[in-house]
Every structure is written in C-alpha cells, then in structure tokens.
Amino acid sequence: MTMIGFATYGDHAEFITDTANYTKYVESLGTTTKHITINHIDAACLTQGDGHFGDLAMSALLQVAGQVVGFDELTLHAPKWLDEMHVDAERPENCLVFLIGYSEEAGEFVAYVYASEQGFKRVKVSRWIFPAPWNLQPSGIELRRTRRYIDQAEQSRVDLWPQVEASWTKRPKMTAPASVEEWVELAKSVREQRCLDDFAQIIVHGKVVHTRLERGTVASSVVHDFGSDDTALLKMLRGTRHPFGQMQACWCGSGETYRDCHLRWAWDQPCGCHKGEKLFKDCHMVPPSAEIGVIAGL
Ligand SMILES: [Zn+2]
Ligand SMILES: [Zn+2]
Incomplete structure (x- = not known):
C-alpha cells in the first residue's frame, strides 16, 4: 500500500504520491517513484500494492502505449494486459492500477482505477485519496479492504471497528484540492491520521511528489518531505517486521x-x-x- 491521491479538472489532472517502497510486512523499507508519464498520449500510470506486479505492469504499459491510437484505447485494453502481468507476478492481493489522461471521447482529462479483486475491471473515478484520512469518506475499495484486514486483526481492533466504520463512512467525500498547498495539507493529514495513528495503519513515508498533467505538458516536483523525525519513524514502524x-x-x-x-x-x-x-x-x-x-x- 502506499499513498496516492488525484483529481481531474477538465483541462488538466493532478496527482500526488509518497515515495515509500516496502516488502509485505515492512521487513525492509526503501524509496521509489510510483508513477510514469506517457507524454505522447497525455497520460500517466500509477500503481499501488505489490512492487513486483507494479514493475511488470509499468513495463507492459510502455509496450502497449506504443501500439494504441490514444488514451481511450489504452484504458480499454488495460484489463487484459494487467491480468496477464498479475498472473506472471503469481497473483498478489490488493493491487491497484490507475490510468489518468486526456480522453478524446470525453474531451477532457479522466481517470480510471483497476483493482485486482475486481479482475481489473475499468472503473471511472474523478477524485481519489488512499489511504483516506479518518475525516474523509473512504472509497468502496478501501472500505472493503479495511474490513478484510480488520477480520484478521487482534480482538481490540475488531471490537472498535463498528464505531470507526460508522463514523468514517459518514464523513464528507474528498474535494479536489485547489492548489499545491492544499495537496500538501491533504498528504500531511493522510500521514498523521493513517500512518502515525495506531488503527489500520498504512505506511506513508518519504517525499510527496506532485504532478500536473496537461495536454502537451507534464510537470512533477517534490512538494514536501515527511523528513527524518526519528520519533515519527519509530511510531510508524511499531508493530511491523x-x-x-x-x-x-x-x-x-x-x-x-x-x-x-x-x-x-x-x-x-x-x-x-x-x-x-x-x-x-x-x-x-x-x-x-x-x-x-x-x-x-x-
Ligand atoms: Zn526476508
Ligand atoms: Zn505482546
């Protein structure tokens, strides 16, 4: 898992990621880049979940993107090649792939999510934040995954979950951030509430990379660093391997x-x-x- 947030704005799209890269139970923790851009079709791809699958999906994407007419065709073909890569990676659980780009059909920027548990079915989304902070409503995918995670957790969490779920699902939906500063604030609240908090914790670490995608132009920059605060680092790694x-x-x-x-x-x-x-x-x-x-x- 990892932090990914995005929003489409008609004439452009923006997204953020963190740079943490880790093994299944955080046996080791490193850094990586979680998106690639495909400039010739004004598109970007982001992956979340198993790193090996992510690598295979990205390299397959580069091949497929060279053979399609445009972004719309790429998104239609995606379920097939993502499923093939998923088989090659021995079917790891909880993989997500996002394709964000300019749709000739829609005349604007659009985004799609493909989830392993849905057979990589193409699902259109306009805004996304994962993990969702406790003050924003989670996506259906995140809610189902958290329920499964809680099912295997220790009893005190199982007991607390009905309360958490009831209030979390009533929270407002994410609104599209209006500036880079608002993206940074969102990233900080994700880290604070979902990584440094003890309940259903997800690693969010490293730097925050913000990308703006327009027709003919893509610009990425590091906009925040979660830094080397040792106390936060130890808190984040508590209960991991x-x-x-x-x-x-x-x-x-x-x-x-x-x-x-x-x-x-x-x-x-x-x-x-x-x-x-x-x-x-x-x-x-x-x-x-x-x-x-x-x-x-x-
Ligand atoms: Zn090992
Ligand atoms: Zn113990």
Whole structure:
C-alpha cells in the first residue's frame, strides 16, 4: 500500500504520491517513484500494492502505449494486459492500477482505477485519496479492504471497528484540492491520521511528489518531505517486521520486544520478502535482543 491521491479538472489532472517502497510486512523499507508519464498520449500510470506486479505492469504499459491510437484505447485494453502481468507476478492481493489522461471521447482529462479483486475491471473515478484520512469518506475499495484486514486483526481492533466504520463512512467525500498547498495539507493529514495513528495503519513515508498533467505538458516536483523525525519513524514502524518494529516493546504491554512476544508465531513462517523461500527467522528477523540491546520505552 502506499499513498496516492488525484483529481481531474477538465483541462488538466493532478496527482500526488509518497515515495515509500516496502516488502509485505515492512521487513525492509526503501524509496521509489510510483508513477510514469506517457507524454505522447497525455497520460500517466500509477500503481499501488505489490512492487513486483507494479514493475511488470509499468513495463507492459510502455509496450502497449506504443501500439494504441490514444488514451481511450489504452484504458480499454488495460484489463487484459494487467491480468496477464498479475498472473506472471503469481497473483498478489490488493493491487491497484490507475490510468489518468486526456480522453478524446470525453474531451477532457479522466481517470480510471483497476483493482485486482475486481479482475481489473475499468472503473471511472474523478477524485481519489488512499489511504483516506479518518475525516474523509473512504472509497468502496478501501472500505472493503479495511474490513478484510480488520477480520484478521487482534480482538481490540475488531471490537472498535463498528464505531470507526460508522463514523468514517459518514464523513464528507474528498474535494479536489485547489492548489499545491492544499495537496500538501491533504498528504500531511493522510500521514498523521493513517500512518502515525495506531488503527489500520498504512505506511506513508518519504517525499510527496506532485504532478500536473496537461495536454502537451507534464510537470512533477517534490512538494514536501515527511523528513527524518526519528520519533515519527519509530511510531510508524511499531508493530511491523522492520528491525525498528521488531525491537520495540510489544503493543500488548508484556514488557518484551515485539519480536519475542506477539511476533513469535511468525519465526517459523515464510518471510514476507521472499515469497516463501526462506523462513522469517533465517531472513529478516533481527538477532536475539540480548545481543543487540532493546530500544527502551518505545
Ligand atoms: Zn505482546
Ligand atoms: Zn526476508
């Protein structure tokens, strides 16, 4: 998962992404760019979810985009080649692809979302923010995914969810930001509410890249940096399998590290970074706490 927001404005479209790149359970955290632009058809593609699938989808896109007449044709062909790439990537869950561009048919900029769980069916959307902050209504896709996530979460979250869901779904829908400053404010609220908050947390990190897409022109720039605030970083990684997550005190209050407490069940499970080739304890698990010390009090 990752942060992606966009809006179409008739004669142009704008979108933002963060730059965090991470493995399934955040065993490792890096940086990446999440969009590519296809200037000859005034279009852009963004991917969210499994990184390997995203890479395959992007490279297939470059081939397909060279064979189509325009953006409209590209969007119609997309379900087929996205599904083929998804098979090649061994069908990872929760993948999203967005195509944003100028439609000759509509005479304006339009955007489509393709979700793996919907067989990459083409769905038109005019505004999007994912993850949605708690003060904005989530998309149907995000709501369904969060429900599935909560189903597997620990009991205290399951108990809290009906309340959260009831208020979240009554929130107003996202409005299209009117300036780059408003995009930055939106990105900050996403990070604050959905990444640094403890409930149904999603990693949002690195820099915020803003892109404006017009006919014949595309301009991208870094408009914000979530920065190197160590406290925020540790808070973000709490409860993940990143080394900084493993070594923090377990969320249950046992006084043990997360690694030695509620993560113990995963030691003999396949590591999230290797598609089951190696066990977690032989791969991304940090050495015993006695050997490297504990990040106290976190
Ligand atoms: Zn615990
Ligand atoms: Zn690993």
